[in-house]
Structure formats: structure tokens, C-alpha cells
Amino acid sequence: MAVVAVEQQLGPPRRRVRREGQHHLQSLAFLVPGAVLLLAIVIWPAIATIRYSFYNGTATKAVGFSNYKSLFSTADTLIAFRNNVIWVLVFPFIVTVFGLVFAVLSEHIRWSTAFKTIIFLPIVFSVTASSLVFTQIFQLDPHVGVLNALVQTVDDYFHPPGAYPLSSGQTAASLATSGVVAGPHGTLESSTAVRAGSTVRIGLTGVNPDTLTVLGARQARLPAPSPGAVTGLVWRDFSASNPSNISGVLPGEDGFPNLHLALLASDGSIITTTTTDAFGRFVFPHVGTGPFRVQIEASNFTPSFSGTFWLGPQSLTPTSNLSQTAQALLSVPLIDISEILAYLWIWAGFTMVVVAAGLAALDREALEAAHVDGATEWQTFRRITIPMLAPVLTVVFVTMVINVLKIFDIVVNLGVDTSQPGGQSSTLASDVYYLGFGGGVHTGLASALAVILFILVVPAMLFNLKRISGK
Amino acid sequence: MSQARIVLSAARRHKLFSIAAFTGLLGLAVTMVPASVSTAAPASSHIGGSVSLWAEWSSAEQQNFEAVLVPFEAETGVTVNYSSKGSNMDTAIDAAVAGGAPPQVALVPDPGTLLALAKKGAIQPLAPVLGSEVSDYGSAWNNLVTYNGKLYGVWFKGANKNTIWYNPAEFALAGIKTTPTTWQQLLTDAATLKRAGVTPFSVCTGIGWPVADLWQNLYLKTAGATSYNALAAHNIPWTSPTVTTAFDTLAELVGQPSYLLGGTKGTLANAYPTCVDEVFPKAGSMPKAAMVIEADFVVNEIVGNSANYTAGTTGAGGKKCTANPAATPCYDFFPFPAPAADQKNNSAIQGSGDVAMLLKPSAAAKALIKYLGSPEAGEIWAHLGGFASPNKMVPLSSYPDPVTEADASELQHATSFVFSLDDLQGSWEPSLWQDMLNFVKNPSPSNIAGIEKTMQAQATAAMGH
Numbered sequence: 001m002a003v004v005a006v007e008q009q010l011g012p013p014r015r016r017v018r019r020e021g022q023h024h025l026q027s028l029a030f031l032v033p034g035a036v037l038l039l040a041i042v043i044w045p046a047i048a049t050i051r052y053s054f055y056n057g058t059a060t061k062a063v064g065f066s067n068y069k070s071l072f073s074t075a076d077t078l079i080a081f082r083n084n085v086i087w088v089l090v091f092p093f094i095v096t097v098f099g100l101v102f103a104v105l106s107e108h109i110r111w112s113t114a115f116k117t118i119i120f121l122p123i124v125f126s127v128t129a130s131s132l133v134f135t136q137i138f139q140l141d142p143h144v145g146v147l148n149a150l151v152q153t154v155d156d157y158f159h160p161p162g163a164y165p166l167s168s169g170q171t172a173a174s175l176a177t178s179g180v181v182a183g184p185h186g187t188l189e190s191s192t193a194v195r196a197g198s199t200v201r202i203g204l205t206g207v208n209p210d211t212l213t214v215l216g217a218r219q220a221r222l223p224a225p226s227p228g229a230v231t232g233l234v235w236r237d238f239s240a241s242n243p244s245n246i247s248g249v250l251p252g253e254d255g256f257p258n259l260h261l262a263l264l265a266s267d268g269s270i271i272t273t274t275t276t277d278a279f280g281r282f283v284f285p286h287v288g289t290g291p292f293r294v295q296i297e298a299s300n301f302t303p304s305f306s307g308t309f310w311l312g313p314q315s316l317t318p319t320s321n322l323s324q325t326a327q328a329l330l331s332v333p334l335i336d337i338s339e340i341l342a343y344l345w346i347w348a349g350f351t352m353v354v355v356a357a358g359l360a361a362l363d364r365e366a367l368e369a370a371h372v373d374g375a376t377e378w379q380t381f382r383r384i385t386i387p388m389l390a391p392v393l394t395v396v397f398v399t400m401v402i403n404v405l406k407i408f409d410i411v412v413n414l415g416v417d418t419s420q421p422g423g424q425s426s427t428l429a430s431d432v433y434y435l436g437f438g439g440g441v442h443t444g445l446a447s448a449l450a451v452i453l454f455i456l457v458v459p460a461m462l463f464n465l466k467r468i469s470g471k
Numbered sequence: 472m473s474q475a476r477i478v479l480s481a482a483r484r485h486k487l488f489s490i491a492a493f494t495g496l497l498g499l500a501v502t503m504v505p506a507s508v509s510t511a512a513p514a515s516s517h518i519g520g521s522v523s524l525w526a527e528w529s530s531a532e533q534q535n536f537e538a539v540l541v542p543f544e545a546e547t548g549v550t551v552n553y554s555s556k557g558s559n560m561d562t563a564i565d566a567a568v569a570g571g572a573p574p575q576v577a578l579v580p581d582p583g584t585l586l587a588l589a590k591k592g593a594i595q596p597l598a599p600v601l602g603s604e605v606s607d608y609g610s611a612w613n614n615l616v617t618y619n620g621k622l623y624g625v626w627f628k629g630a631n632k633n634t635i636w637y638n639p640a641e642f643a644l645a646g647i648k649t650t651p652t653t654w655q656q657l658l659t660d661a662a663t664l665k666r667a668g669v670t671p672f673s674v675c676t677g678i679g680w681p682v683a684d685l686w687q688n689l690y691l692k693t694a695g696a697t698s699y700n701a702l703a704a705h706n707i708p709w710t711s712p713t714v715t716t717a718f719d720t721l722a723e724l725v726g727q728p729s730y731l732l733g734g735t736k737g738t739l740a741n742a743y744p745t746c747v748d749e750v751f752p753k754a755g756s757m758p759k760a761a762m763v764i765e766a767d768f769v770v771n772e773i774v775g776n777s778a779n780y781t782a783g784t785t786g787a788g789g790k791k792c793t794a795n796p797a798a799t800p801c802y803d804f805f806p807f808p809a810p811a812a813d814q815k816n817n818s819a820i821q822g823s824g825d826v827a828m829l830l831k832p833s834a835a836a837k838a839l840i841k842y843l844g845s846p847e848a849g850e851i852w853a854h855l856g857g858f859a860s861p862n863k864m865v866p867l868s869s870y871p872d873p874v875t876e877a878d879a880s881e882l883q884h885a886t887s888f889v890f891s892l893d894d895l896q897g898s899w900e901p902s903l904w905q906d907m908l909n910f911v912k913n914p915s916p917s918n919i920a921g922i923e924k925t926m927q928a929q930a931t932a933a934m935g936h
Contacts, residue, residue, distance in 0.1 A: 057898060070932060076902070140733075140740045167670060168734025169727075177666070208668035209644060210757065238667050240646035306733070309740055417678045417742055420901035434901060442898040 046454075049447045057442035067448035076422040077449070078328040080431045084456070086336050087407050087427065092400035095344055096393055099351025103359050104381060106352070116356070120349035127346065131413030134342040138310035138414075148307040161304035163215060163258050164207055172301045177237045178203030178247035186298035189264070190232075193291035199225045200294050203237025203247055204256060212236060216278050217254035223281040230284040230292060234259055234276055255280020262295040263287060270295075310338045311415065313424030333424040335415050343410050347403075351396050358392030359385070391467075398464045405457050408433065428453045520835045521550040525567075526578035526825065527560040535858070539851045543842045549835040568593045568830070575836040578627055578825045578843075582615045583895060585828055589618035595829040596621040597844075600837045604844045607864045611888040616826055624826035625844035628852070629861040629882040632684055632766040632891070633820040634804040636773070638750050639784045640794040641669050641761035650805035654692070657808055658723060661730050664761050673732040673749040673760035674725065674911075677742030679904025682911055683893040685764050687821050690717040692809035696819045696887035703892040705934045709926040718910060718919045720810060726914040732760040738911060747772045751780060754797040764807070766822070767878050771857060773802045782874035803874055806881060820885040823894075824861060853879070861888075899933035902926075 056063050071077045102119055106112040122130060139145030142152040166172065173182035180202045183189035190200050199222060220235030239250040259276040263284045271292070276282045284292075315331035322330065366388065370380045386393070408429035415425035421434050428449060436446030528536045533555050540551045554574070556563040561584045567573040568588060579585055588594045598605060598621065605613065608626060616624030635657075637650070642660075645667035651657040661671035675681035691699045694713040701707045702714070728734040732749055733741060741749070743765070748756075750763045751773040763769065773780050777796045779787060786792045786799025793799050809817045827843045829836055842848050849860035853869040859879040870876040882888075893900050906926050910918065 140737070167729070167732075168737050169729035169731060170734075171729075174665075174729060205666040206668050211668065236668075238645075240644055240667065243646040243663055243666070306737065309736065312736075312740060417676075420678055420905065422902050422905045423678070435898065445898065 049450050051447075052443050053448035053451045055444050055447075057444050059443045063444065067444045068452075071445065071448055071452070074422075075324055075328040076426070076431065077428075078325065079422060079424065080426045080428045082329055082331070083333075083336055083411075083425060083427045084405060084407070086332060087340065087404040088401055090337075091340050091343060091404045091407075092397050094340075095347050095351050095400050096355075096397045098344060098348040099355045099396060100386075100389070100393065102348060102352040103355035104385065106356065107359065116349075116352065119352055122346045122348075123350045125346075127409040128413050130342065130346055131410055134338075134345075134414055135311070135416075138338050138342075140307040140309055140311075142305065142307055145307065145310070147310060148305075151308055152305040155305040159302060159305075162300040162302040164211065164256070164300050165304045166301045168303070168306055170206060172296075172298065175204045175206045175301075177205045180204065180296070183295055186301060188296040190294040193266070193293060194230055194232075195290040195292070196228050196230060196287055197225055198230065199223060200230065200232030201247070201249070202232065202234045202294065202296070204234060205236065205238045207236060207256075209236070209254070212254045212256065215257045217257050217280070218278045219251065220249050220253050220255040221279040221281060222249060223283065226283065226285070228286055230263060230287055230290075230294065232282055232294060233280050234261075234282070234296065235280045260297045260300055262297055264293045264295050266291055266293075273297075309334065311335050311418070313418050315424075331424065333418070335418055335425040339410050339414050339425065342414060343404075343407075346410075347400070351400070354396050355389065355392060358389050362388050395464070395467060398460055398467070401460045402457055402464065405460065406453060428456070516547075518547040518549050518835050518838055520833065521552055522576055522833070522835045522839050523552045523554070523574040524576045524578075524839065525554050525556050525560065525564065525574040527556055527558065527580055529555040529557050532857070535852050535855045538855065539848050542847070542851070543839065547835070547838055549838065551839065564588070573830040575831040575833060576827060576829055576839050576843075578827045580823060580825050581894065582624065582826060582890060585616055585624045585826055586618050588828070588830075589621075589623045593830060594623050595832050596623060597625055597829060597840060598622050600829065600840050601625060601844050602841075604841065607844070607846065607862050609861070609863065609883065609885060609888070611885050612824075612861045615888065615890070616828075624828050625840060626824050626826050626861040627843050627849070629822060629824040629859050629879075630766055630768060631820060631822045631859060631878050631882050633688065633807045633822065633881060634767050634878065635762055635764050635807055636747075636750065636769055636802060636804045637762040638758050638794065639792040639801045639803055641750075641758055643792065644669055644794070645761075650803075651808050652805075653808050653814070654689075654720065654723075654810040661724075661727075665729060670732045670760040671730045671762060672724070673741060673746045673763045674738050675741055675743045675746035675763065675765055676739055676908060676911060677746075678901075679906075679908045680893060681743055681746070681765065682907040683904055684766065684821070684891065686717060686721055686907055686910075687889075687892045688764075688807045689720045690714070690892070691819050691821050691889060692807065692816045693717050693720055693813050695813075695816050696889055699819075699889050699892065703889075703895045705930050705936060709930055710920075710923045714923055714926075715919055718914075718922070719916070721910070722914040722916065722919075725911050735912065739908065744769075744772045748776060751776055751800070751802055752796050753777055754779070756796070758794050758796075767804070767859065770802070770875070782872035804878065818881075818884065818886045819889065820881060820887070821889050821891065822882065822885075823890055896930070897933050899929045902929045902933075 052059050053067055054062055054064060106115050109115060136144060137146050140148065142148040172186045172188055176182060176188055179191055179200065180188050181191045190202060194200050201222070220233060222233050223231040225231055233249070234256040235249060236254050236256065237246060239245060239252050241252065242250055255278065256276055257278045257280065260273065261276065261282055262273045263271045265271050271287065272284055274282050274284055312335060313333045315333055316337070317330055317332050319327045319331045362385070366384055367380060370384050375383070406429045407427050411419050411425055411427050411430045412433065415423065417423070418425040419430045420426060421431045432446050432449045432453065435442050435449060526536065533553070537553060540553065543549065544551055560579055561581050564573065564577050564579055564584060568591070573593070585594070604625070605622060612626050613622055616622060616626070641664070645664045647660050647663060651660050664671040674685070690702065690713070693716045698707060698713050707713065724730065725738070731738045747763050747765060747769045749759045750761065752758055753776045777800065779796060779798070779800055781787045781799065781801045782803065784792060784801060784803055786801050788799065790799040792801035806817070827840055829840050844862070846862055846864035849862045849865040850869045852858040853860060853865055854871065856871045856875065859875065859882050861882050863883045865879070867876045867880055870879055893903050896903055903926065906922050910922055
């Protein structure tokens with residue numbers, strides 16, 4: 001019936017065919033510019049890339065599969081592949097969850113537009129700019145890196161640093177210079193036994209004069225011996241004008257103020273404690289006969305928090321004893337997680353907006369019905385909202401999978417030092433870049449890796465295409 | 472070409488903002504200096520026409536280079552069309568030659584690029600153009616750009632990687648009065664610094680090129696220039712005992728975490744240019760270490776951090792050098808010292824430079840090449856600072872301070888001059904950097920054999936032999 005009606009409208013069949021033919025030609029004519037562009041800037045480069053992947057580094061000689069062979073025989077590719085896997089496993093899931101949570105919560109709060117704007121804002125910044133910001137946030141030095149400043153505040157509360165914090169790689173024992181030896185557990189002890197009435201001289205080095213100045217140190221001065229008491233001096237046994245003089249108390253050598261000391265009995269038990277004054281002097285009065293040793297407590301040297309290396313290659317999984325291949329496969333470097341966090345900040349707004357759009361299109365009746373039936377917020381969310389949003393969530397998820405399969409910008413910008421081929425945060429896309437445009441400029445290897453990357457993206461892409469065309 | 476240079480020039484570019492304050496001064500110098508020089512320049516007749524010229528310099532460096540060109544243009548009536556290719560210079564020139572539209576004259580930062588073009592016949596021999604100017608350069612320099620017995624390049628700008636920069640105020644804290652001349656003395660001084668409570672070294676690591684530069688210095692000093700060049704071409708295996716010696720020597724430094732700012736962990740996070748700032752900080756912070764082992768380009772970073780920094784061991788106004796960058800801080804360098812047993816290699820220098828070549832001969836282009844090779848051209852930029860000329864005829868008095876003067880003098884008197892080995896490694900350069908970082912991570916003797924084996928395999932795969 002419908003066909004007949006259409007034929008009647010269009011008149012005789014012969015004429016219709018001609019019109020349709022014209023129509024086809026017209027369509028084709030309109031398609032040509034687009035098709036030419038597509039051919040020139042998508043199809044042809046794609047074919048050229050595949051061709052180059054079988055050529056040598058300068059694209060002058062065909063080399064068969066040797067590029068693929070060398071890619072599959074190096075741990076660098078494994079590391080890049082592993083990082084892509086980490087990205088695909090972690091990022092799309094959490095960014096979808098965050099998008100969903102933000103979208104649902106924003107429906108329940110006042111000022112939801114303002115909230116959404118703030119969450120959405122990062123997507124308009126260039127990833128390079130965002131990376132610069134996060135490079136600062138993740139800085140090792142707590143004076144620069146906000147995150148480490150936070151960790152430091154907490155850490156200092158539980159492990160307060162000493163007045164003379166050791167620098168990295170420094171031990172308390174290395175400070176011992178004259179009249180002092182290393183004791184147990186990072187302590188220092190006077191090298192000889194002392195008795196009441198004697199004076200102990202303990203010379204330390206390896207402490208910056210500025211540290212002493214800040215603590216109000218004065219020129220070291222030996223205390224007078226006092227009967228029945230152990231007296232002594234702890235001082236900076238280093239003189240810039242006479243660096244080779246050890247154990248002499250020279251002008252310009254300051255005392256160690258505010259140093260916590262303990263007097264040990266011969267069995268090592270603590271008899272009493274004291275602290276030094278600005279001149280580095282100390283007194284243990286009325287101590288009996290002895291023999292004693294004077295101990296400098298380890299707490300004086302507790303290092304200050306040195307920061308977590310957020311942008312460092314150290315692995316979160318204990319893989320250091322495994323073979324190189326196993327390490328390449330199983331390590332989860334901290335920098336990957338830091339990058340994922342930064343990228344989450346960038347993309348959560350986008351997923352929120354897409355999910356919110358899906359949410360707005362939901363059938364409100366189902367939600368209201370659930371409320372009427374006495375379902376709690378959580379039950380409604382879990383049993384009604386999520387199932388109804390599933391198609392949207394899937395699209396978001398798959399889009400993000402494709403997005404991170406070819407993850408590049410944040411990796412190169414945030415992991416400046418670790419995204420080189422073989423670096424712990426390198427990905428397939430960053431390797432393509434460095435192989436093709438970095439130090440070596442090997443077009444063949446880069447093209448081969450690009451082809452591998454393409455093959456990996458295809459399934460996710462087809463899935464999305466099918467979903468879109470299915471609608 | 473090299474990632475290292477991309478990073479460097481990014482760092483340099485970054486600095487340019489902070490030294491923008493100098494631009495006014497530069498402007499003054501630009502107007503004054505050529506006037507004084509052009510009187511000394513050889514009288515050349517009017518030529519006219521124009522020359523296209525490519526080089527890597529942009530921003531402030533470009534201004535300095537253009538100041539160099541001013542007297543030439545005035546003298547000859549030739550218009551020089553300068554075009555900056557930034558860190559892409561090597562790629563750009565290769566592409567331009569392949570495309571058939573190269574510039575007439577170009578300065579490349581890599582003699583490898585020049586030799587490849589000479590092999591293709593894309594550039595002209597320069598001996599007839601330069602005449603007696605050829606002998607103004609040490610044979611170490613000329614040999615680098617000689618192909619089949621013919622000279623194809625003339626060096627205009629040199630960079631010296633044979634330098635260790637130190638903060639004189641920190642050395643004074645430890646009572647060190649003379650800078651070390653042997654590797655052993657350097658380590659003894661490090662121990663003295665440590666006793667004074669000063670961390671001796673801020674070792675730059677980053678993506679690895681600074682460690683490679685450091686290792687290359689040690690290899691050059693222990694094995695000599697001949698072995699260095701052989702290793703660069705992979706005619707010596709990476710498993711050679713000479714390589715082990717260099718690693719062993721490096722371990723004497725990086726195997727002492729207490730000598731390194733931040734220990735081993737902190738060192739691995741110490742990228743350029745922050746590693747320089749730790750020794751020569753901006754006003755508001757104090758130095759955290761006494762020395763940084765880096766090339767002479769760190770001067771831009773140092774004076775960029777504070778205009779107070781004075782070259783040498785006396786602070787501004789003849790005052791004592793202070794650690795505080797807000798008062799009268801100083802900076803100075805000493806040549807990278809060879810181990811006592813290898814003092815003969817002390818004047819072998821690792822560095823880099825920009826070399827001019829002639830692609831399309833014309834009277835104007837030839838005159839420009841001759842001018843770039845003349846001491847007058849070098850002198851102009853020398854006055855402006857941030858420049859060292861390999862040309863022996865550029866008087867040392869033309870440098871703005873004794874530190875730059877000493878730097879340039881080292882370059883001119885190098886018995887042999889080698890380029891960065893990592894830049895000659897092609898596609899495995901990033902892997903080489905990574906291997907160097909792996910060594911810093913675990914500098915134990917047992918780790919050396921494994922790293923050498925890995926490097927040998929990587930080099931063989933990348934270089935085909």
C-alpha cells in the first residue's frame with residue numbers, strides 16, 4: 001500500500017529512475033571533497049604507515065618483518081604494553097564511576113550548576129598546562145609539592161624530626177669524629193669510659209654551620225670539671241681555616257646546642273638524661289662513681305620526611321627480585337597511578353556531563369515509582385538508575401578505553417623523565433613518538449608500533465561503532 | 472636529533488624569560504660593539520645580493536647572532552635572511568636538502584649531520600673559501616668536519632662539557648682553597664665538604680643524558696679520545712675493560728649516597744635545571760650542595776636565578792662570596808679532572824658546537840662563511856656573553872668575565888675534542904640513558920657486567936654491528 005502511494009506521488013516509474021540516478025550523482029559530487037580529504041589525510045597516511053613499518057629506519061630499504069621482530073623481542077615494548085594495560089584496567093572504570101557519582105550527586109545539591117562547572121572546568125585546559133600544575137603538586141620537595149607537604153605534616157606528627165636531621169645517605173656513625181663511636185640503633189657513645197669528676201669531649205662533623213646558627217649555637221667552650229659529676233662538651237669539630245685539625249677545640253668551632261644525651265651504666269642501662277646548652281656543654285650532676293658512657297640519643301638525628309617520589313618509577317608491587325621480563329610485566333610504577341589521578345581530574349567532568357545528560361533523559365516515572373514503593377536512595381540508585389543508565393555508561397566506558405589505549409599527552413608531559421622507551425611510565429603511543437621523532441628517528445620501528453597500537457584499538461572501536469549504528 | 476638538546480633548549484628558552492632583563496643591555500651592546508669592530512674587520516668590497524642562513528638560535532640567542540651579522544651586512548651590502556630552526560635544525564636541513572631547496576649557508580649543531588651531507592655531495596669544501604682562516608682553529612676542531620681529506624665546515628660556537636661548577640661560598644665553608652685537579656682530589660674535597668656539613672654534589676639525572684655526559688667525561692679521561700671515538704662508532708664493545716674502568720670510576724662518586732644531594736633516591740629525581748638551582752639557588756633559598764657537574768650552558772641558568780651572581784671567586788663589589796643568593800653570591804668552574812694516572816687526557820674535552828657549512832655557493836654566501844670564520848664575528852658575540860668561540864684568534868679579553876674566558880680558553884686549547892657519544896648512537900640513545908640511570912640506582916660492581924651486556928646488545932641491534 002505504502003509503495004503504491006509513493007509511486008503515485010512520484011509519477012511514472014521511468015522518470016523516477018532518472019531522478020534517482022541524478023540524485024546519486026549529486027550525492028557523489030557532494031561526497032567527493034570529503035572523500036578526497038579522507039583519502040589524503042586518513043587513508044593514505046594509514047597505508048603509508050603500514051608500508052613504512054616494513055622498511056628500515058630511514059624508509060629507504062624494505063626489511064620484512066624485522067621491525068616487528070625487534071619490537072617483540074625487547075622489554076621496552078613489554079613495559080609500554082603493561083602500562084597501557086594498567087591504564088585500560090584502572091582509568092576507564094574509575095573515571096566512569098566518578099562521572100556517575102558526580103552526575104547523581106549534582107542532582108541532589110543546590111548550586112549544582114556551579115558544582116558541575118567546577119568539575120567540568122579541567123577539560124577546557126590543555127593537558128600540557130594541567131600536567132605542569134600536577135608536576136608541581138607531585139613535587140618531591142615538600143616546599144613545592146602540595147601532596148608531599150600534606151604527607152609531611154602527618155609524618156612529622158608521628159615521627160618528629162630531630163634537631164640535627166640526617167641528610168639522605170648520611171648515618172649517625174658518619175658524624176662521629178673525635179672521642180665518640182657509633183652505638184647501637186643509630187646512637188653515638190663516648191669512646192672511653194668516664195668517671196665522676198671527669199670531662200668528656202665529643203667532636204662531631206657533617207653538620208652544616210647554618211643548622212647550628214639557627215639553633216643559637218655559640219663558640220664551643222669546655223666546661224670546668226666538677227666533683228661528683230660528669231661534665232662535657234659536644235662541638236662541631238671542623239674549622240674551615242684548619243680543616244685537618246681534628247679533636248682540638250678551635251676558634252670558630254661552635255657547640256651543639258639542645259642535644260639530648262643519656263648517661264649509661266656499664267650494662268648499657270640509662271641512668272639519667274640531660275641536654276646541652278648553647279655552648280655545647282652538659283653536666284650530669286651527682287652520678288656516683290661509674291664507670292659510665294655518655295650516649296647521644298638517636299632521636300637527635302631523626303631525618304625529616306624526605307617526600308614520596310610521586311613521579312618516580314618505584315613499583316607498588318614487590319617485583320625487584322624477579323627477572324627483567326617479569327619485572328617489565330608485573331611492576332606497577334607509582335608514576336602511572338599519579339598520572340591516572342591527574343588524568344581523572346581532567347576527564348571526570350566530561351564523563352559527569354555525559355552521564356548527567358543520560359540521567360536527564362531517564363524515565364522519571366520509574367524513579368518515582370521506586371520511591372513510592374519505599375525504595376531507599378541507594379536501592380533506587382543500584383536497582384533503577386544504574387541499569388537504566390547502562391547504555392550511556394557503556395559508551396562512556398568504551399570511549400575512555402579508546403582514549404587511554406592511545407594515552408600520550410599526560411604520559412609525556414608528566415613523566416618527562418620516565419616516558420622514554422624503556423622508561424617505567426612509557427606507553428605504546430609515547431614509544432611511537434620517541435622512536436619516530438625522538439633521539440633515533442627510526443620511521444620503521446615507529447610505524448610498526450603504530451600498527452600494533454592500531455590493531456589493539458580496533459576491537460574497542462568496532463564495539464563503539466556497532467553500538468552507535470545500532471541506535 | 473638528540474633529545475638532550477631538545478630538553479636543553481627548552482631549559483634555555485625557559486631561562487630567557489628571566490634574563491629578559493638583560494635585553495636592554497644587549498640592545499646597547501648591539502649598537503656599540505659593531506661600530507668598534509667594523510673598523511677592525513678586513514676591508515671587503517661591496518658584494519650585494521642576499522644569502523639565506525639557517526641555524527638553531529632563537530629568542531635572545533637569535534638577537535645576539537643577528538648582532539654578529541650586522542657589520543657583515545653593512546660592509547658587504549649583502550642582506551642575510553636568517554631563519555631559526557630551533558632544536559629541529561638537523562632534521563630541517565636534511566629535509567631541505569632532500570627537498571632540493573636548502574638554504575645557502577647553515578649552521579648545524581652536529582658534525583655527524585655535516586659529514587652525512589658531505590658524503591652526499593650536498594655541501595662545498597671550504598678550504599678555498601676560508602684561506603688562511605683554516606689555521607685559526609685547532610686540528611681537534613677541523614678534524615671533526617673533514618671528510619675525505621677536505622674541510623667542509625667552520626666552527627662558530629663551541630660548548631664545553633668538561634666543566635664542574637661550584638659555589639665558592641660552600642667551598643669556603645669547608646676551607647677548600649684550591650680547586651681539585653685530579654679525580655682523587657675531587658673525592659677528597661668531597662669528603663672534606665661532607666665533614667663541614669655541606670653536601671658535595673647535586674648530580675643531575677633526569678631522563679639520563681646528564682649521567683651519560685658525566686660518564687662520557689670519565690670515559691674520555693680514563694680511556695682517551697681514540698678509544699672514545701671507537702666506542703662511539705661501536706668499534707669497541709661495551710663489554711670492554713675500558714668501559715668497566717669508567718663505570719668503576721663513576722661508582723666512586725655515585726656509590727657514596729652521602730655525597731649526593733638527596734642520596735640515591737633524591738638523585739634519581741634531580742632533573743636539569745633544578746639540579747643547578749640546588750647549588751645556585753634563587754634569592755630566598757640557600758644552596759643545598761656545593762657542586763654540579765654540568766656543561767657551560769648552566770651559566771644561563773645561574774645568572775637567570777639571580778642577577779647577583781658574579782663570575783669568579785670574589786663577590787660583587789669586591790666582597791666575599793656569600794652562600795645567600797640575595798647578598799653577593801658567586802659561581803665558578805674547574806675543568807673536569809682526570810684520575811691521577813690519566814692526567815695525559817686532561818686536555819681532551821667533551822663538548823658540542825655549531826658548525827657553518829656552505830650548501831649553495833655564491834659570492835655573498837662565500838663571504839658570509841669567511842666572515843663567520845673570522846675572529847671579528849666571534850668577538851661580537853663573545854662581548855655579549857653566553858658564548859665561547861673555538862677560534863684561537865678571538866682574543867680572550869673579549870669575554871665579559873674571567874670564568875667565560877677560562878671556559879673559552881679550554882675550548883681553544885683542547886688537544887682533542889669529542890662530541891657527546893650518546894648523540895651519535897641513533898635509535899638506542901634513550902636506552903643508553905636508561906642504562907646509565909640503572910647504574911646510578913645500583914652502582915655496585917656486580918651490576919656493571921649486567922649493564923654492559925645489555926648495552927652491548929642494544930648497541931649491536933641499533934648500529935648493526
